[in-house]
Amino acid sequence: GAVVSQHPSWVICKSGTSVKIECRSLDFQATTMFWYRQFPKQSLMLMATSNEGSKATYEQGVEKDKFLINHASLTLSTLTVTSAHPEDSSFYICSAGGASDTQYFGPGTRLTVL
């Protein structure tokens, strides 16, 4: 089956620094990738949809200048959390969509901001 990887799997950073999370589709080309955030004991909330070669579409309430998304190729999308603060600590999950309407999910990245 289709495999999506995320790197890193966990990261701890100081408040005010920026953190980049990578999402890769390993064995298929993903025209669309999705970024979700999940707080403890809560469900996944869609943050943004990124299409290869174009700007990401952000959900209402998500700051595009804080959460920078780049989808430069059909196999890689990156999420950069700029000037991270403790309230940004969360579990970030990406998914990649292929030719069909199915999404394949990555294993997630645990971000802790001190």
Place this chain on the structure above:
Amino acid sequence: KQEVTQIPAALSVPEGENLVLNCSFTDSAIYNLQWFRQDPGKGLTSLLLIQSSQREQTSGRLNASLDKSSGRSTLYIAASQPGDSATYLCAVRKLTGGGNKLTFGTGTQLKVEL
């Protein structure tokens, strides 16, 4: 705005029991509905996907039903095992222009005890 609710939020059962997890959604204009499993600190594993034209899907001990008109889906787990312990999420997909989005439910945390 689509809202997806899952009941119960948490469930603890002895091994061997048959159980039903419920999912309801407010907007019946969906393309399909998907059930996922999430283990603690991990990504999502797709269990079953039901197209809007289908009534149910089965995979092993899992059976998912869909009643689109009433905005409901159920996930039936037969002969539960400790390895079934996880959080179960349902998500509905509605095709929008230029892509498709998943709206996730609140999740049911299942614990199957020996």
